[in-house]
Amino acid sequence: MPARVRLTERQNQAFEFIRSYMRRHRKPPTLREIGDALGIRSTNGVHKLVGALEAKGYVEREANAARGLRLVDAERDPFALDDGTPTLMVVSRTASDQPDRLRQRPTAYFAVDPYFLRGVGDVEACFIGRAGDDGMNGDGIRKGDFVVVEEVPREDLRNGEVAAFLVGEELRVRRYHFANDRVHLRPADRHYTEEMFSPDDPGCYVAGRVIGLLRRL
């Protein structure tokens, strides 16, 4: 932590109030609440006080948002609310021709240890889906397993990588192969056959690379 600029007495009172308020209420206070606590009648007085805290790097603000206040370096705060573990959405069934809906109705959110996201450029580009069939049994991926998917453009996939595809309304986990201008979905189970699609076939959306697997037994 770089040594931060010192706070004036009044600024410190405001900062300490914000911290204690967040601990008690699990959310940031409004300007008026801060004012009431410090005996400031004008919200503008508080506004400028908080502005000073922001300028000195103690706090960040989201413009025009109610309670748009955040403690900087909250993870270092002994009263921090969480441990910074990334949380990924578990997506629900989505039709392959409307992949933009993929993230619209998450059924849950799972905390995923950063170890499983190692090497991922953008955590925001990751989500969790459920394997729709047993086509990858040979690779130890079973129907219903939660797969961690890194959403990448199809072009970034390399042949042989395990990837997730939306076929119909089903999430299909397969090995990706591209040859003869066709996307091949290669299963790892005798009872499943390889499928082929044109890269722009709306019946098959290439969701991304499978980088992890979670299962509850």
Added chain:
Amino acid sequence: MPARVRLTERQNQAFEFIRSYMRRHRKPPTLREIGDALGIRSTNGVHKLVGALEAKGYVEREANAARGLRLVDAERDPFALDDGTPTLMVVSRTASDQPDRLRQRPTAYFAVDPYFLRGVGDVEACFIGRAGDDGMNGDGIRKGDFVVVEEVPREDLRNGEVAAFLVGEELRVRRYHFANDRVHLRPADRHYTEEMFSPDDPGCYVAGRVIGLLRRL
């Protein structure tokens, strides 16, 4: 946790979103933010959804307050925000005749979503080990996979449950069967043979029940 009234699918989605939002932002979401996440255009739709959550005792609301939302019993919930996501140790190789050393030199700690610890009596009794062989390939568990183990007395295991055993210095994942005063370790792979041990054989320590699986690919 007292058994609360069941939530509908939609209500659960809303609740899960609120939880995850609060973990990520350290403050409650607005109605519109919830609506955006669930694909609800009318704030009133969200308003009523949250009203249902309130009626069923999952959240509390402060009237007319921006982000006036609170998770009920957040401090009593073992997986509540202030406790963060539970973190389990990844144990290292340990000899079966010294099982007490199991937890002594953890190689890492993984955050594990509470979903995978559902039904577990004591989170402290859980740890993570790595499958030492491919003996459970047929059940989609492969050598090197991280298995979440709930340490329970051998007597609490039921026949047919997947369990973790320490044999020599290897963590063996197998199905547990008890018959004729012998512990049977039943593999799910043609190339592995069933093993048997006396319950107090120091060459085989029954570590506990396997309740989850994590894999990075």
Added chain:
DNA sequence: ACTATAAGTGAAAATCATTTCACCGCGCCG
């Protein structure tokens, strides 16, 4: 066929919160 519940839409009303404007007083420093 009724009725109730769940889950909406869309718009308007009422509050709440943030931001901006104009202006004041104090202490400090060059």
Added chain:
DNA sequence: CGGCGCGGTGAAATGATTTTCACTTATAGT
């Protein structure tokens, strides 16, 4: 002295959020 940062007041504008109203659709139960 004049300028500047700090800490205000008070009011008004703007934007965000919650709440209410009227009406819709689908599903399940009696």
